[in-house]
Amino acid sequence: MPSVEQITAAVTEYAARISTGTAVEVAALYAEDATLEDPAGSEVRVGREAIAAFYSGLDGVETTMELLTLRVAGDTAAFHFRVTSTLPTGPIVVEPIDVMVFDERGLITSMRAIWNPTDMTTG
Numbered sequence: 688m689p690s691v692e693q694i695t696a697a698v699t700e701y702a703a704r705i706s707t708g709t710a711v712e713v714a715a716l717y718a719e720d721a722t723l724e725d726p727a728g729s730e731v732r733v734g735r736e737a738i739a740a741f742y743s744g745l746d747g748v749e750t751t752m753e754l755l756t757l758r759v760a761g762d763t764a765a766f767h768f769r770v771t772s773t774l775p776t777g778p779i780v781v782e783p784i785d786v787m788v789f790d791e792r793g794l795i796t797s798m799r800a801i802w803n804p805t806d807m808t809t810g
Contacts, residue, residue: 688761688762688791689762689789689790689791689792689793691759693789693793694759694762694763694764694787694789694793695757695759697716697764697787697789697793697794697795698754698757698764698766698787700716701713701752701787701795702752702753702754702768704716705745705750705752706751706752709746710739710740710741710743710744710745710746711739713738713739713742713745714735714738714739714742715735716794716795717794717795717796718735718790718792718794718795718796719734719735720733720796721734721735721738721794721795721796721797721798722796722798723737723738723741723797723798724797724798724799724800725799725800726783726800726801726802726803727799727800727801745772748772748773748774749772749773750770750771750772750773751770751771752768752769752770753768753770753771754766755767755768755769755782762788762790763786763787763788763789764785764786764787764789765784765785765786765787766784767782767783767784768783768785769781769782770782776809777809778809779807779808780808780809781802781806781808782802782806783800783801783806784800784801784802785798785799785800785801786798786799786801
């Protein structure tokens, strides 16, 4: 089982890569056969390639992620954060809560994002 320190470091790195990395760099934090469900209830993406395709929407977009709260128990992290993306039409802000499970290497094996479109604000 990964340590609290491993998981904390992985979530911190995830925030950094969302802010400054590419889709491929974000997806590299996931295990090869990981799953991603963002938002919860939507299509589940399976595998690093599908996960990279999901994050490719952030490539070329000025995005910052601020970690607001992080809790770790066992192999699982739950965290509340703020993402601000600056689009040509103006900034969009959303504050989801993600739940991630990690393997013994500290790679993400599953991620579920808890949010819905009414949680997004503009300006």
